[in-house]
Amino acid sequence: xxxxxxxxxxxxxxxxxxxxxxxxxxxxxxxxxxxxxxxxxxxxxxxxxxxxxxxxxxxxxxxxxxxxxxxxxxxxxxxxxxxxxxxxxxxxxxxxxxxxxxxxxxxxxxxxxxxxxxxxxxxxxxxxxxxxxxxxxxxxxxxxxxxxxxxxxxxxxxxxxxxxxxxxxxxxxxxxxxxxxxxxxxxxxxxxxxxxxxxxxxxxxxxxxxxxxxxxxxxxxxxxxxxxxxxxxxxxxxxxxxxxxxxxxxxxxxxxxxxxxxxxxxxxxxxxxxxxxxxxxxxxxxxxxxxxxxxxxxxxxxxxxxxxxxxxxxxxxxxxxxxxxxxxxxxxxxxxxxxxxxxxxxxxxxxxxxxxxxxxxxxxxxxxxxxxxxxxxxxxxxxxxxxxxxxxxxxxxxxxxxxxxxxxxxxxxxxxxxxxxxxxxxxxxxxxxxxxxxxxxxxxxxxxxxxxxxxxxxxxxxxxxxxxxxxxxxxxxxxxxxxxxxxxxxxxxxxxxxxxxxxxxxxxxxxxxxxxxxxxxxxxxxxxxxxxxxxxxxxxxxxx
Numbered sequence: 001x002x003x004x005x006x007x008x009x010x011x012x013x014x015x016x017x018x019x020x021x022x023x024x025x026x027x028x029x030x031x032x033x034x035x036x037x038x039x040x041x042x043x044x045x046x047x048x049x050x051x052x053x054x055x056x057x058x059x060x061x062x063x064x065x066x067x068x069x070x071x072x073x074x075x076x077x078x079x080x081x082x083x084x085x086x087x088x089x090x091x092x093x094x095x096x097x098x099x100x101x102x103x104x105x106x107x108x109x110x111x112x113x114x115x116x117x118x119x120x121x122x123x124x125x126x127x128x129x130x131x132x133x134x135x136x137x138x139x140x141x142x143x144x145x146x147x148x149x150x151x152x153x154x155x156x157x158x159x160x161x162x163x164x165x166x167x168x169x170x171x172x173x174x175x176x177x178x179x180x181x182x183x184x185x186x187x188x189x190x191x192x193x194x195x196x197x198x199x200x201x202x203x204x205x206x207x208x209x210x211x212x213x214x215x216x217x218x219x220x221x222x223x224x225x226x227x228x229x230x231x232x233x234x235x236x237x238x239x240x241x242x243x244x245x246x247x248x249x250x251x252x253x254x255x256x257x258x259x260x261x262x263x264x265x266x267x268x269x270x271x272x273x274x275x276x277x278x279x280x281x282x283x284x285x286x287x288x289x290x291x292x293x294x295x296x297x298x299x300x301x302x303x304x305x306x307x308x309x310x311x312x313x314x315x316x317x318x319x320x321x322x323x324x325x326x327x328x329x330x331x332x333x334x335x336x337x338x339x340x341x342x343x344x345x346x347x348x349x350x351x352x353x354x355x356x357x358x359x360x361x362x363x364x365x366x367x368x369x370x371x372x373x374x375x376x377x378x379x380x381x382x383x384x385x386x387x388x389x390x391x392x393x394x395x396x397x398x399x400x401x402x403x404x405x406x407x408x409x410x411x412x413x414x415x416x417x418x419x420x421x422x423x424x425x426x427x428x429x430x431x432x433x434x435x436x437x438x439x440x441x442x443x444x445x446x447x448x449x450x451x452x453x454x455x456x457x458x459x460x461x462x463x464x465x466x467x468x469x470x471x472x473x474x475x476x477x478x479x480x481x482x483x484x485x486x487x488x489x490x491x492x493x494x495x496x497x498x499x500x501x502x503x504x505x506x507x508x509x510x511x512x513x514x515x516x517x518x519x520x521x522x523x524x525x526x527x528x529x530x531x532x533x534x535x536x537x538x539x540x541x542x543x544x
Contacts, residue, residue, distance in 0.1 A: 001034075001044065002029060003044055003045065003046025003047075003048065003049055004027035004028055004029050004034060004035075004044040004045065004046070004049050005028055005029055005030065005048070005049060005050065005538060006027070006028040006049065006050045006052070006509070006535075006538055007025065007026070007027045007028070007041060007042065007044060007045050007049055007050070007051050007052070008025060008026045008027075008051075008052045008054050008059050008511075008513075009024070009025045009041070009042060009051060009052070009053060009054065010024060010025075010053050010054050010055045011023060011024025011025060011038075011054050011059070012024065012054065012057075012058055012059070012517050012519070012520075013025070013026055013036065013054070013058075013059040013060075013503060014058060014059070014060050014481075014484065014503075014519060015036060015061075015502055015503040015504065016060070016061050016484060016485055016488045016489045016501065016502040016503065017036075017502045017503060017504045019504075020036065020504075021481075023036045023037055023038060023503070024037075024038045024039075024054075025037055025038055025039065025040075025041035025042060026041065026059060026503060026511075027041050027044045028509040028538045029538075030537075030538060031508055031509055031537030031538045031539070032506060032507065032508055032509055032537075032538070033503060033504065033505055033506065033507050033508070033509050034505055035505060036503055036504060036505060052513070052533070054513070056515075056516065056517075057513055057514060057515060057516065057517070057532065058513070058514040058516065058517040058518060058519065059503070059511060059512075059513055060218075060484065060488065060503075060511070060512050060513075060514065061488040061489070061492075061500065061501050061502055061503055061510060061511065061512070062218060062219065062220030062221065062488070062500065062510035062511055062512050062534065062535070062536065063217070063218045063219045063220065063451040063487045063488060063491075063512060064219065064220065064221040064222060064487065064488065064491035064492050064495055064497070064500070064501065065214070065219055065221075065222040065223070065440070065441045065442050065444070065449060065451075065491060066222070066223050066374065066376070066395075066397045066439040066440060066441035066490070066491040066494045066495065067223060067225045067343070067376045067377075067397050067399070067441030067442070067443055068214075068222045068223065068224065068225060068441055068442050068443065068444050068449060069144075069224065069225060069226055069443070069444060069445060069446075070206075070207060070210035070211065070214065070222065070224060070444070071203055071206045071207045071210065071224070071236035071239050071240075072144075072206070072226075072233060072236065072445065073206075073210050073444050073445035073449075074205070074206030074207055074208070074209040074210030074211075074213075075198060075202060075203065075205075075206035075209075076110060076111060076112070076140075076206075076445055077206075077209055077210075077213075078205075078206070078209070079098075079109050079110035079111075080094060080095055080098040080108055080109065080110030080111075080139065081094070081110055081112055082094055082095075082110060082111060082112040082113040082139060083112035083142065083445075084112075086114045086116055086117045086407070087117070088117050088118070088123075088127070091113055091117070092127060092128075092130070092131050095108065095128065095131050095132060095137065095139070096131035096132065098110070099131070099132045099135065099137075105135070106135070106136075106196055107135065107136050107137070107138065107153075107194075107195050107196060108132055108135060108136070108137040108138075108139075109137075109138055109139070109195055110139055110140075111139045111140030111141060111142070111144070111147070111445075112140070112141075112142050112445065113139060113141050113142060113148065114141070114142050114407075114408060115141055115142075115143075115146075115297055115298075115408055115412055116406070116407035116408045116411060116412065120412075121297055121298065121408075121412050122172055122180065122182045123148045123181060123182055124180050124181045124182070125149060125150050125151045125154060125179070125180060125181025126151075126181070127181075128148065128149070128150035128151075128181065129150050129151050129152075132150060132152075133150075133151075133152070134152065135152060136149070136150065136152045136153035136156055136191075136194070137149065137150040137152070137153055138153050138188075138191050138192060138195060140188070142445075142446060142447070143295055143297070143446045144231075144445070144446055145184070145185055145294055145295045145297075145298060145300070146182060146183060146184045146185065146188060146298060147182075147183045147188035147191065147192065148181060148182060148183075149179075149181050149182075149183060149191050150181065151181070153191050153194075154179050154181065154191065156191075156194055157190050157191045157193075157194055159171060159179050159190055159191070160178070160179070161173070161176065161177035161178050161179070162177075163179070163190075165187065166186045166187055166189075166190065167186070168185055168186030168261065168320065168322055169183065169184050169185035169186030169187035169188065169189075169300075170183075170184040170185065170187055170298070170300075171183060171184075171187045171190075172184065184294075184298045184300065185294050185298070185300050185320075186231070188231050188232070189231045189232050191232070192231050192232020192233065193232045194232075195232055197234050198234055200238050200239070200242070203234070203236050203238060203239040204238075204239045204242055204243060206236075206239065207236070207239040207240065207243055207249075208243065208248060211243075211249070211250065211251055212542075213449070214251065214449060215250070215251070215534045215536075215541045215542040216531060216534070216542045216544075217449055217450050217451060217452070217531055218451060218452075218512035218514070218531040218534050218542075219251070219449065219451065219534075220251060220252065220500070220510040220511075220512070220534060220535075220536045220541075221251055221252035221253065221254075221491075221492070221495055221497055221500060221510065222251065222253055222254070222441075222491075222495070223253070223254040223255070223256060223287065223343070223441070223491075223494060223495050224236070224240070224253060224254070224255045224256060225256050225289055225343060225345075225376065225441075225443070226256060226258050226289055227240075227255045227256060227257050227258055227278075227285060227289075228257060228258025228260070228289075229258070230258055235258075237255065237274075237278050237285065240253060240255060240278070240283045241278055241280060241283065243283075244280045244281035244282055244283040245280060245281060249281065249282050249283060250282075250536050250539070250541050251282065251536065252282050252495070252497055252500065252510070252536070253282060253283045253284070254284055254285075254286065254287055254494075254495040254496055254497075255278065255283060255284065255285040255286075255287065256285075256287035256288060256289035256341075256343040257271050257274055257275065257285055257287065257288050257289065258288075258289055259271075259288055259289060259290040259291070259323075259331070261290075261291065261322045261323050264327065264331070265330065265331055265334060268331075268334055268335065268338070271288055271335075271340070272338060275340070284496065286339070286340060286341060286496065287340065287341040287342070287343045288335055288340045288341070288342050288343065289343045289344075289345070290323060290328070290331070290332075290342060290343070290344050290345070290355075291322055291344075291345040292321060292322055292323055292328070292344055292345055292346050292351040292354055292355055293319055293320055293321060293322060293345070293346065293347055293348050293350070293351035294319065294320055294322075294347070295347055296347065296348065296379055296380070296413050296416070296417065297408060297412045297413055299317055299319060299416065300319050300320045301319045301347040301348035301351065301379065301380070302318065302319040302320060302321045302347075302348040302349075302350040302351040302354070303318045303319050303348040303349055303350050303380065303421075304318070304348075304349050304350045304353065304382060305318065305421070306318045307319070307416045307417070308415065308416050308417070308418050309416075310415070312415075312418070318350065319348050319350065319351075321350065321351065321354060325354040325357065325358075328354060328355075328357075328358045329357060329358045329361035329362075330361075331358070332358035332359060332361065332362050332373075333358075333361050333362040333365045333366065335362075336362035336365075336366050336369055336371055336373070337362075337365070337366050337369075339369070339371065340371065341371045341372050341373055341374070341494075341496070342358070342359070342371070342373045342374075343373075343374055343376065343397075344358075344373070344374070344375045344376065345376055345377060346375045346376065346377060346378065347377040347378070347379045347380070348379065348380050349380040349381055349382040349385070349421075349424065352375060352378060352380070352381050352382070352385055353382060353385055355375050355394075356375070356385055356388045356389070356392060356394060359373050359392045359393075359394050360388070360392055363392055363393075368393060370393075372393075372395060372493060372494055372496065373392075373393075373394050373395070374394065374395035374396070374397045374439060374494050375389075375394060375395070375396060375397060376397040376399070376441065376443075377397075377399060377402075377443075378396055378397070378398060378426065378427075378431075379402070379425055379426060380417070380421060380424050380425055381424055381427050381430075381431070382424065383424065383430070386427065386430050386431060386434040386436075387434045387435070389431060389434065389435070389436035389437075390434060390435030390436050390437075394436075395436070395437045395438075395439050395490070395493065395494050396431045396436045396437065396438050396439070397438075397439045397440070397441055397494060398426065398428055398431075398438055398439070398440055398441070398458075398486065399440075399441055399442060399443050399446075399447065399454075400426075400428070400440060400454040400455070400457045400458035400483070400486075401442065401447045401448060401453060401454050401457050401463075402426060402447065403425070403426035403428065403457055403458070403461055403472055403473075403476065404457050404461060404462055404463040404466065404472050405462070405463070405466065405468075405470045405472050406463060406466075409472075423473060425472075425473065426472075426473075426476060427473075427476050428458060428476050428477070428478050429475055429476040429477060429478055430475075430476065432478055432482060437490055437493065438478075438482070438485070438486040438490050439486055439490035439491045439493065439494040440454060440458070440483070440486035440487045440490065440491055441491065442454060451487045452514075452518075452526060452527055452529050452530070452531075453527050454483075454487065455480065455483045455484065455487065455518070455526050455527075456523075456526040456527035458477070458478055458482075458483040458486070459477060459478065459479065459480050459483055459523050459526060460477065460523055460524060460526070461473065461474055461476060461477050464526075464527035464528075480518065480519060480523065480526070481519070488501045488502065489501035489502050508537055509535055509537055509538040510535065510536050510537065511533075511534070511535040512531055512533070512534050512535075513531070513532045513533040513534075514529050514530070514531060514532065515529060515530050515531075515532050515544075516528075516529050530544065531544065532544045
């Protein structure tokens with residue numbers, strides 16, 4: 001046998017391969033794994049072999065993210081960044097400083113603020129007016145389902161007390177009907193459409209900036225969850241095509257083509273054409289993203305029962321289904337017949353049910369075609385629907401970081417769901433016990449893309465930086481091996497990368513080396529680990 005180009009020795013190696021979960025050595029020739037085992041693998045070491053000593057470390061399959069927005073996130077890193085704090089004064093200081101540092105910027109854009117920072121989760125235009133009165137400001141919140149605008153931005157958009165709410169959103173208002181500065185869901189697009197469009201160079205730079213960060217976190221592949229124009233943002237697909245063709249795309253990427261919810265089945269031929277035109281090199285555009293509802297914090301996630309008010313009484317609002325459920329079943333059936341994977345945003349239990357009903361309709365009409373449809377977010381899942389994931393072959397794509405006590409959850413969500421429904425949130429354990437395949441993702445820039453932080457919360461159901469000992473529905477914890485599988489083999493399954501996600505001979509050498517063995521460390525220390533090396537196809541793409 002030819003000598004290896006790269007050999008890892010003195011383990012541990014966690015393979016995520018049921019046939020052999022643990023090893024101590026692994027060899028790579030070219031871009032593929034040729035041997036996994038123990039001391040016998042050292043026979044493949046030759047004079048030109050690079051040898052990596054794993055003593056005190058851990059070798060894993062490269063992490064993958066099943067739901068992420070890297071181009072948008074990478075571009076936001078160059079804008080007004082409000083992440084990392086919840087202080088209103090700090091937000092305003094940053095906005096004012098950014099505006100002063102960019103005197104020629106026509107608009108001040110960025111985001112990352114938290115709803116918990118403001119009464120009722122609602123910031124006001126007057127706060128922004130105090131620091132930037134003369135230029136329009138539009139700042140997305142951290143979940144990107146709403147935006148904070150100043151008066152100048154509202155004026156330019158022509159939004160007044162007489163402006164009706166769009167069908168897919170809400171303009172928050174002052175007592176006299178004047179827009180307050182907070183725009184929910186589709187209402188944000190009323191202003192965002194006026195923001196100067198980014199250039200192709202901006203989008204490519206954003207992708208490469210994001211790719212570098214993701215590689216530093218051990219991520220070797222992902223699914224971009226939104227390729228298309230959305231809420232005033234341009235389509236990021238051109239950045240992937242350029243990078244795939246010029247070789248600067250080092251990750252393996254699946255793309256989800258945006259389903260325009262203002263249109264119907266007439267857009268399907270266009271999606272077929274886009275799939276063919278965009279797929280090249282390490283980038284494939286074989287998924288379609290359907291956003292079925294909003295988010296619970298602003299009461300747009302679609303629920304089977306009404307939200308409660310501050311007194312615990314039922315309201316008249318059960319959230320929004322952005323696509324008619326009957327039409328959804330027809331669309332998904334047609335997309336499935338054409339070989340598309342459907343990637344649903346389904347956060348409330350009604351949206352989850354509507355998405356599962358659509359998958360069921362496709363299975364009944366077309367049979368099982370192996371398109372690996374998946375439902376992302378799954379904040380509230382009705383117990384009656386837990387077994388349907390396995391029965392239909394629908395993958396549960398989870399965002400583990402969200403399954404923890406924090407102010408946005410404790411103050412803006414749980415009181416308006418009520419105790420019974422609140423206990424249905426992020427039911428990772430129940431889904432696993434019901435036979436569902438789990439895949440993991442971050443939804444970055446909504447939350448951190450760091451898989452180690454996500455693993456920590458999946459296992460502990462506590463934020464790694466939490467100051468109290470409260471556990472968020474502890475019965476929904478999963479063990480670390482399961483969580484690792486969701487971030488590797490599960491995400492690889494969703495991303496259609498079948499020769500990645502586990503360490504076995506013949507698979508691509510997409511690998512990550514951690515600075516410690518998290519499988520033998522106390523679970524409360526998982527988030528303390530860090531990535532030392534990341535490889536894609538045997539090529540080193542990050543070294544700490």
